Amino acid sequence: MKRYAMLLGLACLVTPACVAAAPTSSPAPARSGVYAKAYALGIRIGTLAHGRYDAITDVPGVLVGQVTHIAGSGKLVPGIGPVRTGVTAILPRADIWHNHLWAAVWPLNGNGEMTGSLWVNESGWLETPVVLTDTLSVGRVDDGVISWLISRWPQIGITDDVPLPVVAEVNDGFLNDQQGRHNTPQDAIWALNHAAGGPVQQGDVGAGTGAIAYGFHGGIGTASRVLPASDGGYTVGVLVNINTSGRRQDFTVNGVPVGAQIRGLRPFRGRAADGSIIIVVATNAPLLHQQLLDLAKRAALGLARTGGSSREGSGDIIIAFSTAQTVPYDSSSRTFETTALDRAYINPVFDACLEATDEAIINALLAAQTMVGRDGDTVYALPHDQLLRIMRRYGR
Numbered sequence: 001m002k003r004y005a006m007l008l009g010l011a012c013l014v015t016p017a018c019v020a021a022a023p024t025s026s027p028a029p030a031r032s033g034v035y036a037k038a039y040a041l042g043i044r045i046g047t048l049a050h051g052r053y054d055a056i057t058d059v060p061g062v063l064v065g066q067v068t069h070i071a072g073s074g075k076l077v078p079g080i081g082p083v084r085t086g087v088t089a090i091l092p093r094a095d096i097w098h099n100h101l102w103a104a105v106w107p108l109n110g111n112g113e114m115t116g117s118l119w120v121n122e123s124g125w126l127e128t129p130v131v132l133t134d135t136l137s138v139g140r141v142d143d144g145v146i147s148w149l150i151s152r153w154p155q156i157g158i159t160d161d162v163p164l165p166v167v168a169e170v171n172d173g174f175l176n177d178q179q180g181r182h183n184t185p186q187d188a189i190w191a192l193n194h195a196a197g198g199p200v201q202q203g204d205v206g207a208g209t210g211a212i213a214y215g216f217h218g219g220i221g222t223a224s225r226v227l228p229a230s231d232g233g234y235t236v237g238v239l240v241n242i243n244t245s246g247r248r249q250d251f252t253v254n255g256v257p258v259g260a261q262i263r264g265l266r267p268f269r270g271r272a273a274d275g276s277i278i279i280v281v282a283t284n285a286p287l288l289h290q291q292l293l294d295l296a297k298r299a300a301l302g303l304a305r306t307g308g309s310s311r312e313g314s315g316d317i318i319i320a321f322s323t324a325q326t327v328p329y330d331s332s333s334r335t336f337e338t339t340a341l342d343r344a345y346i347n348p349v350f351d352a353c354l355e356a357t358d359e360a361i362i363n364a365l366l367a368a369q370t371m372v373g374r375d376g377d378t379v380y381a382l383p384h385d386q387l388l389r390i391m392r393r394y395g396r
Helices: 117-123 135-152 185-193 289-305 347-367 384-393
Strands: 004-007 010-013 063-071 083-091 099-110 130-134 166-170 219-226 235-244 275-283 315-322
Touching: 063 185, 083 135, 083 185, 083 235, 099 117, 099 289, 117 315, 130 135, 130 185, 130 275, 135 166, 135 185, 166 235, 166 275, 166 315, 219 347, 235 289, 235 347, 275 289, 275 347, 289 315, 289 347
Parallel strands: 130 166, 275 315
Antiparallel strands: 004 010, 004 063, 063 083, 083 130, 099 315, 219 235, 235 275
């Protein structure tokens, strides 16, 4: 099987030694392909400024690594292929095991899985990376995260406590041979070992390779917003894996009913399920667990702006974390100090989350390419030319 890894927007036939170096300057805003961004096409979502990379990695310390599997074609052979799937890993900070951070998980609709979420909400903190994959690969990827953690911190399970990894999934079975569980523990380890800052590859990569959104090819999307100094200067970054098949006629871009006006280009053969979306929200605003739970809820409003309605078959799960504070592990002190943003000043952070989520979803669709999967099932890319003509008719 051919195996391709995607890291920082670069593709290579993967071996463990294949590592892409982080760019030293901001990339040009691409108008097509895996770096496509709404702002590069003249689509301005919201009023706040985006960060250098318009990505979750604009939040200091946050790293992303991805592995993509694309192999085979034709008729589905269960357990063999065709394969259209991958792994996306978000590492909030380098030493997350000894330096936990405040976090919260909110299920907008719970027909899905995010392992470890009960403990995140019980404790109020996050102690592992957040890793995304396909539904039937959750167990294997979870195993890989544990192996990666033990390799970094060998006392886990001996003198240290044991982790509960956070692994979330979407069902990519319309394009992918899910029975094959092609995302392995080694993929999770590779993605985490090669997680890096800078621009994040988007569209049909990593865990989003086989995703569908509003009848188009969906997948990984990311965006960020930076508040002005008068509002604290905080950054909010969002990464989504959108597999929300939803209704095409509901798809909206910056208030324009785009989906209702794009004819044809429907998924070919079969019918995709309702799908899911996983939303990861990162910020350096000093927020505690309850405030992060409230922030996660605002991400759902960004989904709604694009036409998402969180249908019965959806696993729409949102995790939010703050890198501003450290929750110490195994401290000898009975107490520790932390700082919280006064709620009177939190609304701009909510606004940033909503805008970044909205744009991250649009960026996922802009970056994804037309793809043929199992049994000839086809999902088409969102056509940029039609999109821009429709936007211009509405003066956007």
